[in-house]
Structures are given as structure tokens and as C-alpha cells.
Amino acid sequence: MKLLEYQAKEQLKRFGITTPMGGVARTPKEAADWVRAHGPAAIKAQVPIGGRGKAGGIAVVKTPEEAEREAERILTLDIKGYPVSVLWCEQAVPDAEEWYLGVTLDRANRSLVLMLSAAGGMEIEEVADTAPEKIAKFWPHAWRGVASYDARGLVLDALRHDTPERWERRGKLMSALTPTILALYAAARDLDAVTCEINPLMITADGSVIAADAKIEIDESALYRHESLHRELAAEGGGSLVDSDPFEREARKRNLTYVHLDGYVGCIGNGAGLVMNTLDLVKQHGGEPANFLDVGGGASSDKVKNALEMVLMDEKVRGIFINIFGGITRCDEVARGIIQARDELHITKPLVVRMTGTQEEEGRKLLREAGIVPGTSAAEAAEAIVSLTRNA
Amino acid sequence: MSVLVDRSSRVIIQGMTGREGRFHTEQMRAFGTPIVGGVTPGKGGQEIDGIPLFDTVEEAVKATNANVTGIFVPPPFAADAIMEAATVGIPLIICITEGIPVLDMVRARALCDEMGVRLLGPNCPGIMTPGECKVGIIPNHIGKKGNVGIVARSGTLTYEVIQGLSQAGFGQSTAVGIGGDPIHGLSFTDVLELFATDEETAAVVLIGEIGGSDEEEAAAYIERSFHKPVVAFISGRTAPPGKRMGHAGAIISGTMGSPQSKVEALQHAGVTVADTIEEVVTAVAAHVAPTPAHIH
Numbered sequence: 001m002k003l004l005e006y007q008a009k010e011q012l013k014r015f016g017i018t019t020p021m022g023g024v025a026r027t028p029k030e031a032a033d034w035v036r037a038h039g040p041a042a043i044k045a046q047v048p049i050g051g052r053g054k055a056g057g058i059a060v061v062k063t064p065e066e067a068e069r070e071a072e073r074i075l076t077l078d079i080k081g082y083p084v085s086v087l088w089c090e091q092a093v094p095d096a097e098e099w100y101l102g103v104t105l106d107r108a109n110r111s112l113v114l115m116l117s118a119a120g121g122m123e124i125e126e127v128a129d130t131a132p133e134k135i136a137k138f139w140p141h142a143w144r145g146v147a148s149y150d151a152r153g154l155v156l157d158a159l160r161h162d163t164p165e166r167w168e169r170r171g172k173l174m175s176a177l178t179p180t181i182l183a184l185y186a187a188a189r190d191l192d193a194v195t196c197e198i199n200p201l202m203i204t205a206d207g208s209v210i211a212a213d214a215k216i217e218i219d220e221s222a223l224y225r226h227e228s229l230h231r232e233l234a235a236e237g238g239g240s241l242v243d244s245d246p247f248e249r250e251a252r253k254r255n256l257t258y259v260h261l262d263g264y265v266g267c268i269g270n271g272a273g274l275v276m277n278t279l280d281l282v283k284q285h286g287g288e289p290a291n292f293l294d295v296g297g298g299a300s301s302d303k304v305k306n307a308l309e310m311v312l313m314d315e316k317v318r319g320i321f322i323n324i325f326g327g328i329t330r331c332d333e334v335a336r337g338i339i340q341a342r343d344e345l346h347i348t349k350p351l352v353v354r355m356t357g358t359q360e361e362e363g364r365k366l367l368r369e370a371g372i373v374p375g376t377s378a379a380e381a382a383e384a385i386v387s388l389t390r391n392a
Numbered sequence: 393m394s395v396l397v398d399r400s401s402r403v404i405i406q407g408m409t410g411r412e413g414r415f416h417t418e419q420m421r422a423f424g425t426p427i428v429g430g431v432t433p434g435k436g437g438q439e440i441d442g443i444p445l446f447d448t449v450e451e452a453v454k455a456t457n458a459n460v461t462g463i464f465v466p467p468p469f470a471a472d473a474i475m476e477a478a479t480v481g482i483p484l485i486i487c488i489t490e491g492i493p494v495l496d497m498v499r500a501r502a503l504c505d506e507m508g509v510r511l512l513g514p515n516c517p518g519i520m521t522p523g524e525c526k527v528g529i530i531p532n533h534i535g536k537k538g539n540v541g542i543v544a545r546s547g548t549l550t551y552e553v554i555q556g557l558s559q560a561g562f563g564q565s566t567a568v569g570i571g572g573d574p575i576h577g578l579s580f581t582d583v584l585e586l587f588a589t590d591e592e593t594a595a596v597v598l599i600g601e602i603g604g605s606d607e608e609e610a611a612a613y614i615e616r617s618f619h620k621p622v623v624a625f626i627s628g629r630t631a632p633p634g635k636r637m638g639h640a641g642a643i644i645s646g647t648m649g650s651p652q653s654k655v656e657a658l659q660h661a662g663v664t665v666a667d668t669i670e671e672v673v674t675a676v677a678a679h680v681a682p683t684p685a686h687i688h
Contacts, residue, residue, distance in 0.1 A: 141502070143499060192495055222494070261632065273545065273627050275637070276631060277549060284668070325552060327517070327531045327551055328412075356555070357551065377670075378552075
């Protein structure tokens with residue numbers, strides 16, 4: 001689950017990280033009121049995706065009139081599929097050095113990794129590509145975590161490839177940055193964050209350290225540990241926090257693992273690998289998959305019906321390919337769900353079912369009796385659905 | 393021989409009294425797996441179908457001398473179950489559970505490494521040595537004893553390959569599902585190292601998918617020092633970047649985890665990369681002879 005900037009900043013504040021003073025605005029008038037009360041500000045679109053500056057989603061304003069005008073403009077934007085409905089008005093940070101500080105999951109090292117760079121402000125992936133030596137990394141021990149001397153070591157590593165002038169100031173920089181590094185790690189650990197990032201992290205002339213932007217992504221599997229936060233955030237964002245796509249939002253409500261794609265062949269299967277392979281097969285036979293939908297292991301007939309209903313909401317879908325390898329899942333149970341869905345939802349679009357594994361004979365028999373021809377080979381089924389839908 | 397499990401394994405099941413645990417314990421027993429005990433806190437002293445239950449893993453190991461555990465515990469408690477087994481020193485821990493918080497897995501995996509025990513999974517179908525032992529949820533009837541080793545991330549594609557090979561007459565030495573989570577135990581490389589020295593394994597099928605760099609690491613290992621034929625298959629070739637395709641770990645982030653990088657790395661290592669499951673079977677047929685019919 002991705003948090004919006006202002007939500008991420010509220011969380012970071014709880015862990016002792018300094019953020020600029022700011023307020024939420026949902027209308028141009030609220031933005032103008034904020035600037036009237038607090039002075040010049042940056043007005044920032046709240047969308048859970050990068051690149052909003054380039055998309056015109058950030059404006060620096062001096063007067064309430066300017067704020068109203070800019071807020072009105074930004075609120076009409078759609079940034080990479082996310083319509084802007086919330087603005088964050090924030091006091092500008094005085095001239096400062098721009099650093100980068102982040103913690104993220106490092107799969108290859110099976111650990112979290114802390115990253116610090118004096119080359120902040122730009123996309124960190126860009127720094128990683130062009131000047132990887134400018135990013136210092138530290139892999140915290142899974143149990144011991146991060147100690148102050150680890151944090152100081154990280155700062156020193158970040159300065160080794162920087163200017164001699166900064167190296168001279170290393171004592172001050174270590175004292176300034178250590179509390180923020182420790183706090184960011186604590187935030188990631190306690191929030192079950194797989195990414196927690198401050199870019200830019202401002203260091204002012206007087207040594208204050210301020211998080212000018214913030215990104216937090218919480219592990220979906222750990223949301224049960226953060227229920228109140230999840231509820232609170234979902235309420236504020238109207239459920240739009242995670243999924244910009246309306247079909248994916250609907251699927252989440254229905255508890256279905258679904259990814260929306262651009263094509264016209266609806267795809268349903270049991271097991272992530274099998275469904276990925278189903279999409280690949282459709283494409284290999286010249287079709288375009290409309291979605292990924294995994295009903296998972298042991299799916300009931302209700303779940304299968306729910307899945308079919310979901311896939312058909314997308315009007316681009318011309319036909320559906322159902323690919324089942326029964327392990328825990330029973331083919332007869334799936335067949336009942338398909339037939340029930342076809343009859344109750346009055347499905348007239350082509351359905352191709354490939355069914356094998358547990359209870360396959362019973363499942364195929366049920367389908368045949370209901371007038372649906374089951375296949376046993378996934379490749380043949382893919383060919384069939386593509387030829388039925390390609391020119392439909 | 394075979395890898396990791398055989399008929400001399402002594403298996404306990406953590407979470408044996410839950411819905412999934414109970415059903416699959418029956419299936420495993422029907423397969424012939426030597427199940428010597430179950431662990432459910434609070435149910436120590438009871439029995440299920442003649443299998444003794446224990447409150448803790450430590451008690452179970454003391455009483456049964458178990459050397460493999462299969463974990464069917466719900467996600468909020470599964471990392472704890474792994475750590476309990478690791479602390480007792482069970483040499484092979486197989487975790488089937490899907491949906492364990494990733495930072496829990498970081499800690500659990502670190503403890504397994506520290507204790508020197510092997511972890512398989514989580515979010516995996518487990519392991520099957522046909523004719524000898526199965527721990528996990530792979531359907532009983534699809535396997536056939538033979539000399540092809542299988543290592544895969546996806547459960548259902550493991551089934552597809554086992555069935556495809558069996559139907560074409562090619563039996564398996566051992567099929568190992570390493571799981572679809574970003575932080576997991578045994579990697580492709582770890583399992584390949586086991587197959588390398590297993591006399592019963594003549595060729596290996598590797599089933600990868602998008603996300604992470606396990607396949608690339610396996611390719612480097614194969615090029616360096618794996619001398620048996622390998623046939624690979626990568627699923628998710630049409631997946632869009634930035635989207636999680638069902639498995640928590642199946643995501644292309646930037647250039648990381650893309651199918652092209654995996655296919656290229658494997659081909660560079662001399663591996664035959666098949667485009668479909670059917671082609672996997674054809675490619676295996678080019679390297680090994682079908683298993684004689686009298687072997688079961």
C-alpha cells in the first residue's frame with residue numbers, strides 16, 4: 001500500500017523526523033486560505049506515483065490569489081492515471097543541500113538496505129545508473145538493526161566520493177544525519193514498510209535536517225498489523241491509494257487477485273505461475289490478454305462466479321479463457337461455478353475452459369452437459385479462444 | 393538417492409490440526425510420507441489418526457527424532473513457526489504458507505542461516521520424491537519415479553511440468569518448489585547444487601518467473617559448474633512492469649526482474665529455454681531416455 005506524501009510525512013513525524021509545516025487542501029479556496037494564514041507555499045498534487053513535478057503537479061505560490069488559481073489547475077490534472085483530488089500546501093524550505101535517504105527491501109541480500117547520497121533531489125535510479133559510487137549502502141542485521149555508529153559509518157561512506165569541502169564538515173554532518181537515519185530505519189521496521197524514502201532530504205546552513213518529500217510503501221501482507229492506519233488512510237484517499245485503475249479497485253473490494261491489461265481476452269486461472277503462463281499463451285497465439293486473475297488454491301464455485309463477473313465488467317473483453325490445474329482446487333467445483341455464472345449472468349461471449357487435475361472427469365462431464373466444451377491442453381485452448389475473439 | 397527427502401525422512405507437520413494441515417497430512421500419508429508427529433500448541437498428548445500431537449517442536453523432535461518439518465500455519469504465525477523449528481535445529485524446514493509479512497521473513501531467514509538449517513519456501517508447493525516421500529501440496533497422482541529433477545518458483549507450473557513429463561514417459565527424481573515470495577529459503581542455485589551430486593538426477597527442468605534475480609544467479613552457477621543438461625521455462629513474459637502478478641515476488645521493477653534478462657542469462661549459460669510447457673517436455677526428451685515402464 002502506497003501512502004500519499006502528506007500521509008507519509010505524518011508517519012515520519014511520529015518517529016521524530018522533521019517535516020515542513022503544511023496543510024491539506026481539497027478545493028482551490030482551501031489552498032488560498034492556507035496561504036493567507038501561513039504565507040508563500042509549495043502546492044503539491046497528492047498522487048502515489050513519481051514524476052508529478054514534470055507533469056505540472058507542483059506550483060510555488062506567493063499570494064492567496066495565485067494559490068487559488070494554481071490549485072484549480074492542479075486539481076484538474078490526471079497524473080499517470082491518478083486524478084488529483086488532494087493537495088498539500090507546504091512552507092518552502094530555505095536554501096539547503098539536497099540529500100537522499102532511503103530504506104528498501106534488497107531481495108538479493110535478503111535484507112533491508114539503507115541508502116544515503118549527497119546527490120539528492122534527482123531520481124535515485126538515475127544516480128544509481130550514472131554515478132553509483134555516490135550512493136552509500138548499509139545492510140542492517142535482521143535482528144540487531146541499526147546502531148548510531150552504523151549510521152555514522154553510512155554518512156562517512158557517502159562522503160568518501162564527494163567534495164573535499166564536505167569531507168571537512170563530516171563531524172557536523174554525522175551529528176546532523178544520525179538521528180534521522182535511525183528514525184527512518186525504525187519507521188520502516190515498525191510500519192512494515194518495503195520502501196521508505198526521503199528525497200530530497202534538506203540539510204540547512206544551521207544543520208537542521210528536513211524531509212522535503214516522502215514516500216512510504218507498506219507490505220500488503222503485513223496490513224493486518226496496521227489495521228487502524230489502513231482504515232484511516234483508505235478513508236482519506238477514498239480507496240484510491242493503491243489502485244489508479246477502477247477495475248483493480250473493484251477487484252480489491254471483491255478480494256480477487258487481478259491485474260488489468262489492455263487486451264480483449266479475459267484470463268482466469270488457479271495459481272500465479274499458471275495465470276502468468278496463460279497470458280503468455282494467449283499472446284503467443286496472437287491474442288491480447290485483457291487481465292490477470294488468479295482465483296488461488298481451493299477456489300469455491302462462488303469465487304469462480306465472482307471472478308467471471310469481475311472479468312466481464314471490462315467491456316473490451318470479447319471472450320474468456322479459464323485455465324485450471326486442479327491440485328487443491330477441484331475441477332467439479334470450478335465447473336459448477338462456471339455454469340452458474342454463465343446462467344445467472346447470461347454470458348453469451350465465448351468461453352474456453354481448459355481443465356485438468358483433481359476431479360477432472362467430473363468437472364469435464366458437468367461442462368459438457370451444460371454445453372461448454374472442455375479442453376485438456378492449455379496450448380489448444382489458447383488457440384481456440386484467440387481464434388474466437390480475434391476478429392469479434 | 394534423491395534430494396532433500398526420501399523414504400527414510402521423519403516428518404512432522406506444524407499446524408496439523410488446521411483445515412489445510414489436516415487435509416494435506418492425509419494426502420501425504422496416502423503418498424507414503426513417513427509422518428511421525430504434529431505440532432499444535434495446546435493439543436499436546438492428543439492424537440489424530442494415530443499421529444501423536446505435541447505442544448512444541450522441541451517436544452516433537454525429542455519424542456520422534458524428526459528431521460523434516462512441514463509448516464501449514466496461518467501467515468501471522470508462520471514466521472514464528474519457522475523460527476521455532478530453526479531454533480530446535482530441524483535440518484529441513486518446508487513452509488507452504490502464503491502471505492507472510494516480508495520483514496518477518498527477513499528475520500526468519502537470518503535465523504535459519506545462523507542455525508545452519510535449510511528452509512524451503514514459504515509460499516511454495518513443497519517437495520516430492522515420487523515413490524518415496526512428499527511434503528507439501530503437490531497432487532499425489534501426477535508424479536512418476538525417474539531421473540529428471542525439477543526446481544520451480546510457481547506451484548501450479550510445477551504440477552504442469554510433472555504431469556507433462558509423466559504423461560510423456562519421463563519420471564522425476566525429485567520436484568522442488570522454492571516459492572514465489574521475495575524473501576525465501578533455498579534458491580535455484582542451492583537446489584541445483586544438490587542435483588549436481590545426485591546420482592539419480594540426469595537432467596533438470598528449471599521453471600522461473602519474472603521478478604528478482606534468482607534465475608540470473610542460477611545461470612551464472614550453471615555456466616561455472618553445473619554439468620547436467622538443464623531445460624528452463626520463464627513465465628510472465630507478457631507481464632507489464634510495476635505490476636505484481638499474483639506472487640508477492642513476481643514484479644518487474646525498473647530493469648530488475650525482466651523476463652528478457654532471465655532468458656538471455658540462461659541461454660548464455662547453454663540452457664535450452666522453452667517457450668511452452670510442451671516444449672519443455674520435447675527438450676527433456678532430447679537429453680534423457682524415457683523411464684522404463686516397470687519402474688513406479
